[in-house]
Amino acid sequence: MESYIEQIRTLAVDLLKSGKVDVVIGYRRGSVPMATVPFMARTPEQAKQLTWDSHCTLNLANYLTNRQEKIGIIAKGCDSRNIVNHIVENKINRDQLHIIGVPCKGMVNPKELQTLLDDEIISCAETGSTLTIASSQAEIKIEREDHLRNNCSLCTHRNPVIYDDLVGEAVEEPVLDDPFKDVNAIEAMDADEKWNYFDDLLDGCIRCYACRNACPLCYCPTCFVDESDPQWVGKGQNDTDIKTFHFLRAFHCAGRCTDCGACEAACPMDIHVRAFTRKLIKDSKELFGWEAGMDISKRPPLDTFAPDDPNDFIK
């Protein structure tokens, strides 16, 4: 991590000094333990605040939408795939970007770390693959790999798929025996079990829309839930309206979601919203042989037609 930070800063400072970019978007340290803040450096001086650690959980592609400047951007595997989406969907031009790719070692789940200590975590430091977390009463060392966020533990694209500079060496991509175990388990449920599962899944959702707003895919000028003429969805804490929001949002992400986990990282109520999008990731793969955000020359399956479509209903 220390060497990553060093290299990120050097690259960003050079880009800004040489005038190749107007700004660099990355992360800086937060004001509380286990937090980073998405940050835009406008000067080489500010670029020295850029950082990298196991808490870079949001997706920086979210900050690119419709920007006009020349932008340097730090991108881990999933960010880079959402950058590809953004380019394909005309939300940013490839020429505007200088992508500083960061081979990702996975981000941790701070709520899980908190369960390891009785008292509130007041500091978290990392050296290599080891994190040292401490409360006022105790201090323990843990391995990052053992406490990854759920999406990071399922990620097979840790290396950026598109970049202009790469920080450090590419990392080895994990091979998973059963990448969709979670989705298969839900598919195997009968109708009642599914109903109860989704009821329970969304119990506690306060409709703050942090999941939607953290998602780089959700850039519509007016979201269907905010539309008032016509009004598609009721606005209150009604079960059906809450479900409608989640189902529809997930479908809008079909073939586009990169499983970056920003939605879940942002949710204050710990709702596992990826349960929806992961089913669509699996379907995209099985029905269309498609993984989102891998290639800027290909359009996502739901807005394209191919005569060699593996699905036979079309033939």
Added chain:
Amino acid sequence: MKVIKIDKNKWTKGLDTARESYQLFGPVKIKENHCFAPLKRDQQPDMTVVDTVLSPKSTVFPQTEKLMTATLDTSKPNHHLMERADTDYSPRAVIGIRPFDARAIDLVKLNFDTKDHRDPYWCDAHDATTFVGLAVNTPSQFDFSTSMDSGPFDEKGLDVLLVDMDTGYLAKILTPKGEAFMACAGFNREATAGDLQKMEELKKAAEQAITTQVETDNLREKSLLDLHQAPFWDDVAFSCINCGTCTFVCPTCWCFDIQDETKGNNTTRFRNWDSCMSPLFTLHGSGHNPRGEKTQRVRQRFMHKLKYFLDKYDQGTMCVGCGRCVKSCPVNIDIREVCNVMNAYEPQK
């Protein structure tokens, strides 16, 4: 002021007695998080949780609240007439509300119960409620309530202040409502001078344990327009994703939206929490939006809490320092930092 001593092994029985006359609300675990909710018959409030993700404002200001109803059935004489919904305002008690949250309810009252307007829904719920607070013995790192005219043992807005003394609670009775609740629960053993002294010690220790200091002393003198036009807002707002999290978790955010829903012949008028972070919040019918840009919305939140409210009511800021927004903001926008920046701001001449 009377202080009563309650043994922890008598606590549950007392609450159960009180349940016969009051509907109880308290902190309960919902999945992984604690929230305030109406307690079910055999459910006990969790008195160990330092703060809930959402504040207890929902006990008087539900996220979705039925205001009025009407029938569209023209055979009925009162058809198409909105009538106040039939809501239960029988006595209720919020158990384990933390002092900063009770202070927040006091501040919100300034808005819902004014000389000119009385919001009947909020006020009736407030009048029906007894707030049985619980002092914070070990404040979290996010707590900066002592900087915001509250504190871990603050009594403002409470009817009773409980202090956890390990084997029991001390209950400081602050109002007649509080006295009635304690009598109803059957708690009546007077505390000793020694107890009171221990309580004072706990209070001091808790106040000292709050290490974050936020400066607010210059806010009143600052010019509203200078702060409004200050150059730092773009930087403050950059990372904000304009979710409503900070406003939904906040005990003092009170904005709402009114919606009518009709099913068959039945129409209901609801109000839902709304948020100044949403562009829709200020979108005019004409299509114009006075706060169409993210920076304008972020500025609004901080200016309302730390300047407009202060100027309007002269009762301090509209932030009680609970720290919830600091903890829950997905991009770590920290009101403590913003407040310090505002307080220190000098415009370039």
